[in-house]
Amino acid sequence: MRLSKRCEHFNALHAEIASQGINPYFRPTAKTWGSEVEVAGKRLVMIGSNDYLGLSHDPRVMDASAKAVYAWGTGPGGSRFLSGNMVLHQLLEERLAAFVGKKGAVVHVTGFSTNLGALGCLITPADTVLCDREGHASIFEGIKSTRARISTFAHNDVQNAAKKIAEAKRARPDGDVFLITEGVFSMSGDVAAFGELAALKDEFPDIIIYLDDAHGLGVLGPGGRGTALHFDAAARTDFIMGTFSKAMASIGGFIAADDEGVLRYLRYQSRTQIFSAALPAANTTAVLTCLDILEKEPERVTRLHQVTNRMREGYKAIGLRIGQSASPIIPIIIGSDEKAFQFSQALFENGVFALPAIYPAVPRGQALIRTAYMSTHEDRQMDFVLEVLDRLARQFRIRAQDVEEDEIRAAQPNMTPDATADGAGRAKLSYL
Numbered sequence: 001m002r003l004s005k006r007c008e009h010f011n012a013l014h015a016e017i018a019s020q021g022i023n024p025y026f027r028p029t030a031k032t033w034g035s036e037v038e039v040a041g042k043r044l045v046m047i048g049s050n051d052y053l054g055l056s057h058d059p060r061v062m063d064a065s066a067k068a069v070y071a072w073g074t075g076p077g078g079s080r081f082l083s084g085n086m087v088l089h090q091l092l093e094e095r096l097a098a099f100v101g102k103k104g105a106v107v108h109v110t111g112f113s114t115n116l117g118a119l120g121c122l123i124t125p126a127d128t129v130l131c132d133r134e135g136h137a138s139i140f141e142g143i144k145s146t147r148a149r150i151s152t153f154a155h156n157d158v159q160n161a162a163k164k165i166a167e168a169k170r171a172r173p174d175g176d177v178f179l180i181t182e183g184v185f186s187m188s189g190d191v192a193a194f195g196e197l198a199a200l201k202d203e204f205p206d207i208i209i210y211l212d213d214a215h216g217l218g219v220l221g222p223g224g225r226g227t228a229l230h231f232d233a234a235a236r237t238d239f240i241m242g243t244f245s246k247a248m249a250s251i252g253g254f255i256a257a258d259d260e261g262v263l264r265y266l267r268y269q270s271r272t273q274i275f276s277a278a279l280p281a282a283n284t285t286a287v288l289t290c291l292d293i294l295e296k297e298p299e300r301v302t303r304l305h306q307v308t309n310r311m312r313e314g315y316k317a318i319g320l321r322i323g324q325s326a327s328p329i330i331p332i333i334i335g336s337d338e339k340a341f342q343f344s345q346a347l348f349e350n351g352v353f354a355l356p357a358i359y360p361a362v363p364r365g366q367a368l369i370r371t372a373y374m375s376t377h378e379d380r381q382m383d384f385v386l387e388v389l390d391r392l393a394r395q396f397r398i399r400a401q402d403v404e405e406d407e408i409r410a411a412q413p414n415m416t417p418d419a420t421a422d423g424a425g426r427a428k429l430s431y432l
């Protein structure tokens with residue numbers, strides 16, 4: 001389809017949705033206090049942020065970043081390969097490597113570009129890449145750029161992964177086999193069965209394990225040191241990738257490994273490292289300060305899990321369907337895209353910020369409201385959110401018992417179904 005046609009099609013769908021007032025994306029935040037925000041003149045409790053430790057509003061992180069601007073300026077002036085490399089980057093690489101249990105690291109300008117650049121230069125077309133089906137877009141984009149054979153394994157299914165590794169080794173004995181998973185899955189909040197995945201090295205010692213720990217860093221493991229150390233599996237993990245855009249209160253990303261030679265190769269060969277500007281000093285310093293804080297105050301991570309457990313128990317008491325999450329990301333499963341959009345809008349009108357995730361970000365028909373918690377959430381904010389959720393869940397009939405009753409009614413066509421919030425204003429939302 002020509003570009004003009006594609007745009008026309010997209011814009012028609014966009015206008016249809018906008019006319020119903022239910023497009024929740026790209027809403028500009030006017031003010032933020034971290035766990036609360038102001039949007040369109042409304043003050044909302046934020047349960048949609050990845051700032052898990054609330055450090056983006058910690059005065060120590062803000063002060064250090066502001067001072068870094070005065071010391072280093074606002075922009076790096078070039079790629080790290082050329083003029084943009086700072087001692088701050090090198091210091092951060094040493095600190096990060098030690099933090100996650102690896103010998104060295106390479107810092108990038110975003111998490112996305114870390115996956116894109118690292119996977120793009122580690123993998124060749126002769127290799128086979130096995131990736132959890134629910135992997136992040138940046139992982140798939142990185143792999144696609146290599147033209148290697150991609151095969152997915154069923155979500156968090158170690159046996160399925162093992163079967164596929166064996167098949168790949170039989171079919172392509174000369175290539176490497178990469179096994180890629182997230183530590184904490186960004187939409188479902190599931191924690192990877194990473195101990196068992198890493199143990200596949202007993203059977204297949206030469207597989208290369210690549211862990212995207214965007215949502216595990218600062219969240220899992222001793223003092224927030226991530227998923228690999230949480231499972232005591234850092235030594236078996238060849239590559240640990242992380243981002244600074246979540247618990248590390250900044251932007252940027254890194255890839256850590258033990259092999260100096262491979263790290264040098266990544267540093268010099270990754271296209272997103274060489275042909276993209278360096279991470280600015282303010283962002284680099286923010287991460288260094290977060291690491292200082294985390295090393296001194298591991299109780300922040302404990303508090304994060306207390307907040308999350310309280311919300312998880314509250315949601316279970318309401319009867320919400322929340323999947324298997326064991327992390328600060330708790331999905332509220334809705335089902336249809338339409339209902340998820342309407343529910344998110346109702347949350348907004350009732351003072352809660354949380355956004356829907358629909359296909360392709362989640363499997364078809366499993367649209368959800370992605371909620372995520374911060375160690376800085378206060379009891380009063382949690383009480384408020386639970387009260388709103390309890391009320392709206394009944395109204396929208398999204399509790400497990402409502403869904404079950406509605407399914408029974410649907411199976412008996414002579415009974416009149418309840419009017420549900422799904423009934424009005426159906427829109428074709430599949431453009432996203």
Ligand SMILES: Cc1ncc(COP(=O)(O)O)c(C=O)c1O
Pocket residue numbers: 110111112113115136138182186212214215243244245251252253
């Ligand atoms: C699992 C995962 N990997 C990578 C990224 C990309 O990170 P960044 O936003 O720092 O570019 C994200 C961001 O959402 C993510 O969730």
